[in-house]
Amino acid sequence: MEIPRLKARGESSATKVDFAEYTPELLPFLGQAAAVHLEVAENLARALAAAPSLETKQGISYAASQVLATQHKLVAEIRALHADPDALMRPFAEALERYRTLATGSDWRELLLTCYLSAGMLGDFFEQLARGIGGDVGKRVATLLAADAGAEELRQLLQSAINADPQLTSSLAMWGRRLVGDTLLVARSALANVDSPGSAAHHAAEANIEPVFTELIAAHTRRMDGLGLTA
């Protein structure tokens, strides 16, 4: 069996961590990935409804259909394993509802930024977990999540919104920073499912996992930079 390793995203080889012992079981992993993507789809649905113009609604609809396609493929993987997608997603519903409340924002543009940033961070994280899980399913899911469904559409929509109203920059920059912590908590909860008797002590685990989160935050910062939201 290959030893699953965290894909190094940065230049530094220090971000290479043996992720194997924190890798969740396949079915709970798929359930959480499907629940997280349903949450992203729901946020996109709310942004679509809240967006004021037909043009923006149309743009969001393209991102939404890509995220839905990804979510439906995750559900199909669960079904192919003869498991019940609803039952596997349900344990994550409450935490995601809490996240939804925190991540809604005060405006459709903040909500859209939530969709873009949370899909990015959580997509990256679940892609790495899928790589760690390996096997046919893990590889397929990693490839699926690597496609960053809807990300480019969302980036363009956000860029247009910022161009149309440069005043937005500071409030969106603040909003993006606020999101990081809550989104990392959702990611971390996927690791909490690992309950193998041989797992390292909590302290060691934190130290081992830290580079993964450092890299997630670095990718988040690159997304923010890409939108000029670093001020």
Add this chain to the structure above:
Amino acid sequence: MEIPRLKARGESSATKVDFAEYTPELLPFLGQAAAVHLEVAENLARALAAAPSLETKQGISYAASQVLATQHKLVAEIRALHADPDALMRPFAEALERYRTLATGSDWRELLLTCYLSAGMLGDFFEQLARGIGGDVGKRVATLLAADAGAEELRQLLQSAINADPQLTSSLAMWGRRLVGDTLLVARSALANVDSPGSAAHHAAEANIEPVFTELIAAHTRRMDGLGLTA
């Protein structure tokens, strides 16, 4: 050129009407069809966000992705004709916004019934117009709309909601009846775009078009009956 005729849906040949003179131009037609389907998608998005359980959200997500796929194909037909989808949809935005306010309902189950019934009636109507328009595009669009995107998923979700709460029957039955008038107005507005100099007088047009609306209402009643909502 073939003479476009209303597809007879009932048994009676009396419902066969020469629809040609009320048929809108291709581009405004595609714009309105795309706008109407974006509206249905938006209502589904709101229902997805409003639905209380993960299972229902998941179910609605399947209907939503089918409606989005249909809407995106309509937009692709517009683009293939080198026209601007946003500009062609915009004239219908205000009327659809008014419709949205009327058709929201007081509860996610009423909103879901709106999605099912309005997609059904408007889908049927635009399918018939597409048939009247004819040509390659008209035929492709008629086939696309004949597929009733998401209808079976929505019917099942509504049936489950009614089974879970039989008290719903009377309020949903009333809601379904209330929707008819406003939905027919949206359909009728597609005909109002016809402004050909040789068009029949308003009075004659009403008489000619009536059988089409009678058949739309009959199909609506069959959908209601199918859900046990006739009481």
